[in-house]
Amino acid sequence: MSTTTTSTISKKSAAADPGQGPEGAAKRRRMTVPGFTARKGAEPLVCLTAYTAHVARICDRHADLLLVGDSLGMVIHGLPNTLGVTLEHMIMHGQAVVRGADQALVVVDMPFGSFEESPEVAFRNASRVVKETGCTAIKLEGGVEMAPTIRYLARRGIPVMAHIGLMPQAMNTAGGFRAVRDEALWDAVIADAQAVEAAGAFSVVIEGVAEPLAARITEAVSIPTIGIGASAKCDGQILVFEDMVGLFPRVPTFVKRYGAMEAMMDDAVSRYAAEVRSRAFPGEEHTYKPKAG
Numbered sequence: 262m263s264t265t266t267t268s269t270i271s272k273k274s275a276a277a278d279p280g281q282g283p284e285g286a287a288k289r290r291r292m293t294v295p296g297f298t299a300r301k302g303a304e305p306l307v308c309l310t311a312y313t314a315h316v317a318r319i320c321d322r323h324a325d326l327l328l329v330g331d332s333l334g335m336v337i338h339g340l341p342n343t344l345g346v347t348l349e350h351m352i353m354h355g356q357a358v359v360r361g362a363d364q365a366l367v368v369v370d371m372p373f374g375s376f377e378e379s380p381e382v383a384f385r386n387a388s389r390v391v392k393e394t395g396c397t398a399i400k401l402e403g404g405v406e407m408a409p410t411i412r413y414l415a416r417r418g419i420p421v422m423a424h425i426g427l428m429p430q431a432m433n434t435a436g437g438f439r440a441v442r443d444e445a446l447w448d449a450v451i452a453d454a455q456a457v458e459a460a461g462a463f464s465v466v467i468e469g470v471a472e473p474l475a476a477r478i479t480e481a482v483s484i485p486t487i488g489i490g491a492s493a494k495c496d497g498q499i500l501v502f503e504d505m506v507g508l509f510p511r512v513p514t515f516v517k518r519y520g521a522m523e524a525m526m527d528d529a530v531s532r533y534a535a536e537v538r539s540r541a542f543p544g545e546e547h548t549y550k551p552k553a554g
């Protein structure tokens with residue numbers, strides 16, 4: 262990275278840099294938890310994952326909520342699944358995203374092993390995440406079984422986004438990443454949604470469920486449902502940024518690619534390598550001349 266791009270991302274420089282946003286785009290006030298919840302049934306909520314300050318800065322111009330998802334273990338750190346993600350990973354990336362975003366609501370995922378043991382352990386770890394990152398809320402996977410923990414956190418000042426349906430942290434008990442399509446399982450997922458709402462979650466991510474189930478959950482709860490692989494019958498949508506911009510060659514069917522970043526990056530790197538080898542780079546214009554005088 263060049264010295265011109267390593268400067269600290271500040272709110273002032275973001276506003277002054279014409280490269281950081283559409284000309285004249287009005288800054289929105291930071292999305293709050295009550296503001297987010299109030300959007301239930303209204304204009305669809307736009308949510309994206311972000312793991313770094315630079316990506317956060319780009320997404321912040323357009324999104325209502327940025328999630329520092331534990332998917333960062335796979336996307337950034339090359340882990341095979343999310344189970345190896347630590348609280349330290351989440352805090353480090355959470356800090357970066359909070360530095361890059363000043364309009365969207367920033368939510369940080371609680372990694373596997375950091376909240377399941379007891380509400381008290383969850384509070385200890387979640388309060389660390391909030392204190393050390395400056396994020397507004399946390400997300401955790403689980404329905405009925407996590408309701409007491411959600412209640413404990415929400416009553417003590419930590420807003421919670423729940424995550425039900427396909428829960429990647431439960432991959433070993435579920436036998437893999439299994440979308441909820443079998444109708445026999447639907448009532449349990451609806452009960453999960455109602456339990457997290459009653460416990461005080463301000464929103465719920467629904468992952469990998471059949472469309473009629475998503476519709477029934479969205480109808481059954483008064484908090485916004487945010488879908489990923491859960492159809493348009495949700496109050497908002499979330500995708501993993503890297504999937505959405507085409508940074509991965511293989512993505513699940515529910516992902517729509519809005520860019521072809523992998524191909525662009527591969528092309529840039531291959532042209533750079535060729536020009537270094539042929540000595541076409543660096544050119545005159547990239548070369549310091551001795552100081553005159």
Ligand code: KIV
Nearest residue numbers: 310330331332466489
């Ligand atoms: O970890 C993550 O990125 C998530 C989203 C896919 C919802 O949980």
